[in-house]
Amino acid sequence: MTRYILLAVLAVVALIAPFFVYPILLMTILCFMVFASSFNLLLGYAGLLCFGHAMFFGAGAYIGGWLMKEGGLSIELAFLGAALAMAALGWVVGLISARRGGIQFAMITLAISQFIYFLLLRAPFTHGEDGLQRIPRSDLFGVVDVSSNLSLYYLVLAVSVAAIWFFYRIVHSPFGEVLRAIRDNEGRMESLGFVPERFKILALTLSAGLAGLAGAMKASVLQIATLHDLSFHVSGTIIFMALLGGLGTLAGPIVGAALVVLLTDHLAQFGEWALIIQGSVFLVVILFFRRGLVGELQAFLKRRVARA
Amino acid sequence: MFDHISIQLLLGQLLIGLINGSFYAMLSLGLAIIFGLIHVVNFAHGAQYMLGAFVALLLLNHLGIPYWGALFIAPVVVGAVGLLMEQTILKPLRHLDHLYSLLATFAAVLIMEGLMRLEFGSTGLPYASPLPGGINLGFMFLPWYRGWVVVFSLVVCIATWLLIEKTKLGAYLRAANERPEIVESFGINVPRMMSLTYAFGVGLAGLGGVLAAPIYQVSPSMGSNLMIVIFAVVVIGGMGSILGAILTGYLIGIVEGLTKVFYPEASNLAIFVIMIVALILRPNGLFSSPESSR
Numbered sequence: 001m002t003r004y005i006l007l008a009v010l011a012v013v014a015l016i017a018p019f020f021v022y023p024i025l026l027m028t029i030l031c032f033m034v035f036a037s038s039f040n041l042l043l044g045y046a047g048l049l050c051f052g053h054a055m056f057f058g059a060g061a062y063i064g065g066w067l068m069k070e071g072g073l074s075i076e077l078a079f080l081g082a083a084l085a086m087a088a089l090g091w092v093v094g095l096i097s098a099r100r101g102g103i104q105f106a107m108i109t110l111a112i113s114q115f116i117y118f119l120l121l122r123a124p125f126t127h128g129e130d131g132l133q134r135i136p137r138s139d140l141f142g143v144v145d146v147s148s149n150l151s152l153y154y155l156v157l158a159v160s161v162a163a164i165w166f167f168y169r170i171v172h173s174p175f176g177e178v179l180r181a182i183r184d185n186e187g188r189m190e191s192l193g194f195v196p197e198r199f200k201i202l203a204l205t206l207s208a209g210l211a212g213l214a215g216a217m218k219a220s221v222l223q224i225a226t227l228h229d230l231s232f233h234v235s236g237t238i239i240f241m242a243l244l245g246g247l248g249t250l251a252g253p254i255v256g257a258a259l260v261v262l263l264t265d266h267l268a269q270f271g272e273w274a275l276i277i278q279g280s281v282f283l284v285v286i287l288f289f290r291r292g293l294v295g296e297l298q299a300f301l302k303r304r305v306a307r308a
Numbered sequence: 309m310f311d312h313i314s315i316q317l318l319l320g321q322l323l324i325g326l327i328n329g330s331f332y333a334m335l336s337l338g339l340a341i342i343f344g345l346i347h348v349v350n351f352a353h354g355a356q357y358m359l360g361a362f363v364a365l366l367l368l369n370h371l372g373i374p375y376w377g378a379l380f381i382a383p384v385v386v387g388a389v390g391l392l393m394e395q396t397i398l399k400p401l402r403h404l405d406h407l408y409s410l411l412a413t414f415a416a417v418l419i420m421e422g423l424m425r426l427e428f429g430s431t432g433l434p435y436a437s438p439l440p441g442g443i444n445l446g447f448m449f450l451p452w453y454r455g456w457v458v459v460f461s462l463v464v465c466i467a468t469w470l471l472i473e474k475t476k477l478g479a480y481l482r483a484a485n486e487r488p489e490i491v492e493s494f495g496i497n498v499p500r501m502m503s504l505t506y507a508f509g510v511g512l513a514g515l516g517g518v519l520a521a522p523i524y525q526v527s528p529s530m531g532s533n534l535m536i537v538i539f540a541v542v543v544i545g546g547m548g549s550i551l552g553a554i555l556t557g558y559l560i561g562i563v564e565g566l567t568k569v570f571y572p573e574a575s576n577l578a579i580f581v582i583m584i585v586a587l588i589l590r591p592n593g594l595f596s597s598p599e600s601s602r
Contacts, residue, residue: 049407096584099591103349103406104547108587111540115580122573232536236414243411272426279418286412287400 014157023149027221029261030160031214036241036253037167038210043239044248045171046203047183051106052113053238055093056086056211057218058230059116062126064216065135065225070125074142075220079159082216083209089116090208094201110232117230131226135219156217163210168250170206179203237264240282246292255294319448321565327454327523329561330461331516335534336541336553337465338512341472344548345485346502347406348398351413353538354531355420356510360386360517361526362424365435375438378518386514391507398506399499417532424528432525457519464515465554472550481505540583546593556594 017026035057042048064082067073073081097108120126127133137147146152170176182189182196189196219225228234237260245256260278267274289296335353342350350356363385364378373381393416401408442451472478481501484491488498517531524530541560545552560579567578574581586594 043407049410096587100587103343103410104543106407106410107349107539107543108583110536111543111580111583114536114540115577115584118576118580121576232532236418239411239414272422275418275422276426279415279422282415282418283397283412286408286415287397290404290408 018150018153023153024221025261025265027149027153027156028218029258030156031218031221032238032241032257032261033254034160034163034217035211035214035238036245036257037164038207038214039238039242040247040253041167041170041207041210042203043242044253045176045183046179046200047102048200048203049103049106049109049239050204050207050235051110051239052116052232052235053109053207053211054230054232054234055113055116056090056208057215057234057238058225058227059089059120060086060212060215061219061225061229062120062132062215063212065132065219066125068138068220069132069135073138075138075140075146075155078138078220079213079216082219083213086212086215087205087209089212091201091205093208094204098197098200098204110235113230113232113235117227120230121227126225126227129227131224131228132219133224135223135225137220137223152220156221159213159217163213164254167210171250175199175202237278240278242292243290244281244285244292246295246298249292249294249298252292252294256292259293316448318566318569321569322562323448323450323454323565324568325562325565326458326558327561328564329558330458331520331534331557332538332541332561333465333554333557334461334516334519335513335538336545336557337468337550338509338516339538339542340545340548340550340553341468341512342506342509343542344550345481345505347409347485348413348506349406349410350506350509351410351535352393352416352420353510353513354533354535355417356386356390356513356531357517357520357534358424358526358528358531359389359420360514361435361521361524361530362428362517363514364518364521365433365526368435375518375522379515382518383511383515386517387507387511390510391503393510394503394506399503421528421532428528430528432527432530435521435526437522453522457523461516461519464512468512469550469554537579540579544583544586544594546595549593549595552593552595 035053038056039050039053042050042053060082063085064078067078067081068075071078071081093109093112096112097105100108121128125132137152140146140155144151146155171179178189178194178199182194182199186196215225215229218229241256241260242253243256244259245254246252263278264274267277270277285292291299335357339350339353342348342353360382363382364375367373367378367381368375393413397412397416398409401412437451437453439452439456442449442454444450472481480491480496484496484498484501492498520530537560541556542553544560545556560582563582564575564578567575
């Protein structure tokens with residue numbers, strides 16, 4: 001019951017928020033919530049640390065932006081196109097990297113993301129260092145105008161809620177159960193007849209698709225796609241978001257994404273200190289609060305219930 | 309189609325490739341030692357290399373200690389920083405999933421780079437070459453310093469490899485990696501040995517930084533792009549394979565140099581293409597035995 005009340009309150013807050021807070025900031029938070037959830041699907045549920053996850057986000061932004069600007073597609077088709085293209089990229093990356101687990105998966109995905117970075121730097125349609133600028137906010141279904149910040153906010157909100165619901169369905173499906181079982185004991189799952197590699201590749205495909213969607217939304221919100229979106233820096237930030245909030249919890253990375261976007265917004269004025277503070281908080285989380293904010297909160301509530 | 313390529317260009321790029329390869333080999337060697345013996349993926353390796361270059365620069369500018377002194381002092385200083393990191397952030401994570409120590413060293417990179425940028429700005433600082441001049445080989449001009457880097461790093465790589473594969477100390481290290489409890493029962497302090505191994509690998513990164521200072525500009529971000537290449541080298545060579553890391557390092561440097569001659573647009577991509585092809589053809593790494601890949 002409390003859960004439904006909580007969801008209802010959240011829904012009301014989300015609907016009235018743009019009248020009190022700058023919609024661009026809210027939409028940026030939503031994009032990173034979806035992006036962080038896609039990362040959570042891999043590390044939190046499949047135990048795969050994708051160290052170059054920004055490649056899906058950044059390339060998704062380019063593809064979504066390009067489809068709207070040069071392709072003249074409506075906004076929902078641009079989102080869909082970016083998600084599908086990135087799912088395909090995720091599948092290919094999975095084919096290359098899923099055979100090596102754990103730590104090597106992290107190193108390989110990092111290297112592949114750097115490869116994609118240089119590839120896009122060279123590709124003609126990305127305009128090199130300038131990036132894709134003045135991306136139009138195409139009409140929804142070709143008829144509904146979403147060029148104003150407020151109308152785009154409700155579209156991004158709806159797509160984000162759908163994406164997070166999709167994520168929720170994945171992790172609570174039998175497929176999600178298998179993923180978690182592989183994370184906890186790969187050998188046993190293999191002996192039960194499952195092929196872990198296949199599940200990992202599918203997880204990466206789905207996760208990359210969600211990240212690509214997040215990237216395309218970001219391209220429509222800020223109307224720009226640059227190489228920074230797929231830089232290693234963004235990959236690091238998304239890891240920080242997921243870990244700070246709490247891996248393997250539904251809400252953790254979502255909370256983490258909101259906190260880090262707001263934190264970055266505030267810290268921007270402190271220049272280099274922003275990096276130092278981010279690194280220090282990151283380190284404290286790894287050393288002392290590995291369950292993250294939401295994870296620690298859940299553990300605390302559980303202890304209280306157990307005591308009562 | 310290659311008539312426009314002169315022998316000078318080819319040899320010049322080969323030399324640059326060999327020099328880059330020297331750095332790749334030295335750094336991936338340190339990374340492979342640390343991973344192979346204590347199972348930490350040291351993401352801070354690039355930042356520690358950067359630290360080595362800065363220590364050399366500070367020694368010169370503030371204490372007047374020249375390059376040849378820095379060559380000995382800087383690796384010790386950087387190794388000590390490594391030891392401190394090991395004691396404070398890696399030790400508590402030793403019994404957890406290796407992903408945590410990777411992330412901890414990554415967080416340390418953010419802090420180190422941020423602090424250095426705060427202090428020194430982000431533009432590159434010059435470090436005068438200790439061996440000015442060079443020799444005309446007829447087909448090309450070889451600066452003395454670059455020749456020194458190639459020879460010295462080769463000596464360091466071979467010496468380190470011999471130390472680990474052929475000496476008693478190396479045997480203890482390898483044994484402690486496989487069966488720590490048995491080595492401990494011989495009266496050897498395994499945790500301390502592991503800490504010192506990390507410090508040694510980090511010291512190698514610092515040494516690389518000193519070597520790099522006169523060639524590349526000294527800047528806080530000099531290590532971060534290199535780091536990703538080093539990761540690729542270690543993946544290609546096979547994780548934890550020390551000889552593999554050295555050989556792959558030189559190989560990648562040379563291939564990268566050759567790509568610049570024949571297909572300059574792809575020179576940044578070459579390393580990663582090789583990595584992907586190597587992963588498909590030899591999933592365990594070029595130089596690793598199948599059982600050591602797990």
